[in-house]
Amino acid sequence: xxxxxxxxxxxxxxxxxxxxxxxxxxxxxxxxxxxxxxxxxxxxxxxxxxxxxxxxxxxxxxxxxxxxxxxxxxxxxxxxxxxxxxxxxxxxxxxxxxxxxxxxxxxxxxxxxxxxxxxxxxxxxxxxxxxxxxxxxxxxxxxxxxxxxxxxxxxxxxxxxxxxxxxxxxxxxxxxxxxxxxxxxxxxxxx
Amino acid sequence: xxxxxxxxxxxxxxxxxxxxxxxxxxxxxxxxxxxxxxxxxxxxxxxxxxxxxxxxxxxxxxxxxxxxxxxxxxxxxxxxxxxxxxxxxxxxxxxxxxxxxxxxxxxxxxxxxxxxxxxxxxxxxxxxxxxxxxxxxxxxxxxxxxxxxxxxxxxxxxxxxxxxxxxxxxxxxxxxxxxxxxxxxxxxxxxxxxxxxxxxxxxxxxxxxxxxxxxxxxxxxxxxxxxxxxxxxxxxxxxxxxxxxxxxxxxxxxxxxxxxxxxxxxxxxxxxxxxxxxxxxxxxxxxxxxxxxxxxxxxxxxxxxxxxxxxxxxxxxxxxxxxxxxxxxxxxxxxxxxxxxxxxxxxxxxxxxxxxxxxxxxxxxxxxxxxxxxxxxxxxxxxxxxxxxxxxxx
Numbered sequence: 049x050x051x052x053x054x055x056x057x058x059x060x061x062x063x064x065x066x067x068x069x070x071x072x073x074x075x076x077x078x079x080x081x082x083x084x085x086x087x088x089x090x091x092x093x094x095x096x097x098x099x100x101x102x103x104x105x106x107x108x109x110x111x112x113x114x115x116x117x118x119x120x121x122x123x124x125x126x127x128x129x130x131x132x133x134x135x136x137x138x139x140x141x142x143x144x145x146x147x148x149x150x151x152x153x154x155x156x157x158x159x160x161x162x163x164x165x166x167x168x169x170x171x172x173x174x175x176x177x178x179x180x181x182x183x184x185x186x187x188x189x190x191x192x193x194x195x196x197x198x199x200x201x202x203x204x205x206x207x208x209x210x211x212x213x214x215x216x217x218x219x220x221x222x223x224x225x226x227x228x229x230x231x232x233x234x235x236x237x238x239x
Numbered sequence: 240x241x242x243x244x245x246x247x248x249x250x251x252x253x254x255x256x257x258x259x260x261x262x263x264x265x266x267x268x269x270x271x272x273x274x275x276x277x278x279x280x281x282x283x284x285x286x287x288x289x290x291x292x293x294x295x296x297x298x299x300x301x302x303x304x305x306x307x308x309x310x311x312x313x314x315x316x317x318x319x320x321x322x323x324x325x326x327x328x329x330x331x332x333x334x335x336x337x338x339x340x341x342x343x344x345x346x347x348x349x350x351x352x353x354x355x356x357x358x359x360x361x362x363x364x365x366x367x368x369x370x371x372x373x374x375x376x377x378x379x380x381x382x383x384x385x386x387x388x389x390x391x392x393x394x395x396x397x398x399x400x401x402x403x404x405x406x407x408x409x410x411x412x413x414x415x416x417x418x419x420x421x422x423x424x425x426x427x428x429x430x431x432x433x434x435x436x437x438x439x440x441x442x443x444x445x446x447x448x449x450x451x452x453x454x455x456x457x458x459x460x461x462x463x464x465x466x467x468x469x470x471x472x473x474x475x476x477x478x479x480x481x482x483x484x485x486x487x488x489x490x491x492x493x494x495x496x497x498x499x500x501x502x503x504x505x506x507x508x509x510x511x512x513x514x515x516x517x518x519x520x521x522x523x524x525x526x527x528x529x530x531x532x533x534x535x536x537x538x539x540x541x542x543x544x545x546x547x548x549x550x551x552x553x554x555x556x557x558x559x560x561x562x563x564x565x566x567x568x569x570x571x572x573x574x575x576x577x578x579x580x581x582x583x584x585x586x587x588x589x590x591x592x593x594x595x596x597x598x599x600x601x602x603x604x605x606x607x608x609x610x611x612x613x614x615x616x617x618x619x620x621x622x623x624x625x626x627x628x629x630x631x632x633x
Binding site: 053075076091096101111114116119137143144176185 | 265
């Protein structure tokens with residue numbers, strides 16, 4: 049494919065084999081711009097050239113269009129599950145998501161994370177740690193239900209086989225080499 | 240119902256979950272007929288977004304039919320065909336009153352920096368998303384948009400995020416006639432940022448990526464110049480050579496934390512998680528733009544911090560603008576563009592995959608297999624309804 053990776057050979061002006069350089073002033077003060085005629089073949093060119101046609105200009109626009117008039121107080125959603133709330137808020141929002149409430153060890157870590165604000169690194173690092181613990185809990189949950197998780201299937205091995213056999217073979221070889229090396233090192237240590 | 244189920248980084252599957260229920264008088268339940276996998280879903284899929292819980296259902300790009308409404312819903316009725324903007328917004332807070340629907344203050348208890356987003360972790364509110372047969376849609380009078388009869392569902396589903404996000408990316412670049420616009424990322428958002436740049440009168444649109452088939456597609460679809468960053472020595476120097484040594488007037492980051500192109504950034508940002516994703520593209524965007532130029536960011540980064548050349552932002556006098564797209568404010572104009580033939584979003588859909596095969600759908604999209612550009616998931620109930628309608632018509 050022809051791309052713009054190649055630029056005009058005359059445009060590279062640095063000669064490091066001496067003290068001679070081409071002169072910056074030999075280049076145009078302003079970049080060259082195509083004319084409207086040159087751009088006429090572009091589908092839709094300039095339809096929103098006028099900033100008035102751009103729907104998010106200005107960025108803040110009041111009163112808001114496209115939505116019903118605002119209300120003073122929204123009905124408050126009932127709290128039927130545990131919701132963790134940012135310390136940077138005075139309290140829970142009128143509307144919130146209730147999916148996957150915190151539970152188990154990961155839930156304890158998440159509760160701890162919410163003792164710190166979004167401004168504090170500990171908040172995010174603990175949440176990332178909780179996410180990793182949660183993955184192990186997920187596997188345990190599957191096993192607890194008598195279900196052996198099909199990890200390779202979940203990672204899309206079928207499509208890898210279908211569309212990238214060479215890549216799959218490479219991954220298998222690398223994984224085999226890593227496992228083989230580890231096994232060899234462990235056996236040597238046992239001896 | 241059947242729904243996508245996150246099990247850990249790079250592991251998702253389709254599972255049965257309880258149907259969603261009305262939890263607030265403003266809620267609706269929508270039966271999903273199409274949902275997409277978005278490039279930003281990959282940040283979740285790769286385990287980069289904190290508080291992504293096992294069991295979560297992703298999906299913030301979906302359309303469907305209203306099947307139930309709460310007692311407070313007045314503007315929607317059962318049977319309406321709706322597209323649902325990816326932002327959850329209340330319509331009444333300080334930000335919504337100013338049309339900043341992507342910054343709603345009333346829909347995300349867990350964080351203040353980001354508003355509620357469907358299926359985008361608990362950091363974005365803890366709402367299950369639309370890669371499922373049914374989904375709870377809060378503030379149903381405010382967010383959803385009834386799909387006009389002449390608008391195809393495939394176009395509508397792309398209007399929930401990638402088209403308005405790309406368009407707003409161009410808008411935030413404050414493009415003037417003849418400007419040179421460099422867009423990093425040739426994925427769906429990059430495609431519509433390129434189309435948006437032309438609509439706003441750009442003089443040159445240059446798209447940078449590493450994936451050849453995507454560069455080939457965008458070159459044809461968006462009539463732009465392309466650069467494969469694997470084939471150039473230094474991105475900032477290359478863009479300057481292409482622009483009479485000035486730099487671009489506007490640069491746009493449509494990639495975010497999953498960027499390739501720098502070993503140091505990939506190692507610290509993506510593999511070791513020492514920063515909130517690799518900021519390679521932001522680095523290029525700042526260093527490739529001319530002095531006094533504009534940098535627009537719609538690529539998603541995590542909530543912690545990133546290594547960026549902020550000193551150059553000061554010394555070059557740059558304007559940086561960034562936001563989640565306020566989807567709803569763009570819809571009337573974008574629908575006009577579709578009707579006028581200036582935009583044809585559905586042409587970017589390369590894969591339609593049953594929801595049952597969500598594991599493979601994610602892997603294909605994430606690994607860019609089979610020349611994938613945009614993947615649409617079709618739930619089994621949507622296929623059954625379509626089959627019944629087709630046989631009734633016969």
